[in-house]
Amino acid sequence: MKNNLGKERHAKNAVGILFVVCSIAIFDVAYSARNSPPLSFPLTGRASGQFPSNWIHGSKSAMDNTDPAIQVHAYNEHTYILRENKAINYEGAFMYLFFGNGVAMLIDQGSTSSPALFPLREVVDQIIRGWEEQHNQANTELIVANSHLHGDHYAAWNQFVDRPNTVMVGLTHEEMMAFWKIENYPQQIVTYDLGGRELVVTGTPGHQGSELAIYDGWTDLLYTGDMFYRGRLYLEDWDAWVSSIRKLRSIADRYPVAHLVNNHIEMTRQPGVDYPIGTTWQPNEPPMQMTLDMLDIAVGATNDIGSPGIYIYDDFLIYNQIPWYTTTDP
């Protein structure tokens, strides 16, 4: 120790240290203001959202349709639901875009390949740009995923193959399972971290053998793809569907569910009455989202139905392993 160290020296040191602390603090605050804090997706509580009162539902004449090719609806600030114009393809498929920190996941790519008719990539890019601006995010990675492997759910997949910063999950069962890290399909239930947003994912075959259901713990939405929606539930494997629908019920027991969401609307608002296949104008279509009561009716159906056939319920029709030539004529 220096014996003759004056008070002045102490003061100079202290001021110097304080100056450095303040400088770093100012720099740090300025820097972190530039990089906004990460978005949080808490599992407790429920991030609410809105469905449109009516989806755009086609037109009398497909030729005269002036609606956008893709309807974009923000369910909430980090959840987008897209619908393909029914005048472009009667499937009127819904597609989902979930955002997490630094990442977006597009589930399904509609029923039309042509970018001229159905500019899905352009629309998705636009949504991502807008979202980045709004939430101070940059370089968002896009994951192109699918609910199941039917062509009307991935027709525009190819629009994304050369997109930079993009993960293509792939259009084979093996690629899908490798991506989600599902080793034991369909039983296994896995959680997937989408940039801090926890998704619970499990196999739900029955309609198609690679189908997945996705539960989003932040919004409490349970996405059921084509295995449960307001329409004709075409089931190629009845036993698999029974297990899947019961598993959805057990997931709903374990996690709070706000709505069940899916990919098509084929019913009318009249209970038990559907629009014929190929309909491109559905002025009287019910909402897309479904309730747990409807799921319970489906669970009940798994106990009632014992043989192939068409079974009519208020909110959906079950087409259980019906060969094309079967009719319900007496």
Next chain:
Amino acid sequence: MHNNLYLLLSNLDHVVIRTAGCRILIWALFACLFAPVTSSAHLLNMTELHLDSTHPTSATLKIKIDLGQSLMTAEEYWNASTSDVQEQSIIIKEIADEIKSGVRLTVDDRSVDFELHAWSLEASSLEAIKNPFSPQMAQLVFDLNSTMPSEGSVEIQIGEQLEVPWPALLRMDHASSPLPISRLLTESERTSRPITFGNYLETPEEELSAKAVLAIQTLVPGLKWIALGFQHIIPKGLDHIVFVLGLFFLSTGVKTLILQVSCFTLAHSLTLGMATFGLVSAPGAIVEPLIAASIICIALDNLYSESLARWRLMMVTLFGLLHGLGFASVLSGLDLPRENFLSSLLLFNIGVEIGQLTVLMMAFVAVGWMRSWSQYTERVARPATISIAGIGTYWLINRITFI
């Protein structure tokens, strides 16, 4: 919704049954819908291509296609499916030739031919073939005329002259790849573009650098662990860098510096080793603020000491133990291999030491050569030490309030 089995008619029938009064209305609706629908309904019967080379010497190309809605009329397809084997083979061979001339398979820039090997025709009835909602698919299996290489690139193109129901899903299986590869060919994008498989690398430079990395790794297997250790100092170990600089700016000779760094290194290797064996552990909430405090201590001691006090060596050793604990949390995330745990731990430590020495060497290069300057202490060491104390203080406040 998508199904291969169900016919519009069955659906309409049951609608009609339930709402018999509306029978006419529904048929009218159907009639006006049918025209625009038929074109887009082709999605149900999209084409599938499967290039299977899991056995490279007997690779096959399977094509699933709705022939009755594309290359043949529904009647022709129905006739073919109901005729005897010999007649059927003549018809299908003709179709196969059409497909062969339209589908181009390129392996490593040379065209590969394939021959029809087997086929099966699905045909429930003429109506089913005609109806776009009940696709009746034909499957044609072709054998490739040459062996698939263990690595290379493959491209499949569907020529403009061949109209298949779009889109066309391509699945490729290859012996070298645990997962299949999928592509989608569309009417406007009729090529898969080159798909590489095996260890095939596209450009020679890439090949060279990858080979260099591989060569070094096989020569010095421990290099990875040394590199990881080094990276935990530069650039990831800012705490460490600042602390070591704190030791450096105690304005005494090189000998005392080496003495301090050695004590510090030995101490933190000890706790690091013990922590990785699970013998000691401490929560980050305690260790992290203490590390910040140790930086302040060293800096303040620099400001008020002129020579290396004996107790300072003790202090540095103590701080070394502390920093080792801080490192342990990083190391536990490293997944050290179980089979040669000790050697990789040692190599990791060597990497850490090389990192520390690099910091000191850089400090020497930057300011160390000025040590004999009479103003060195006032103009260089003091401001640097005050900065180090400031950084430590900032970290301390930050870590106490945010951890």
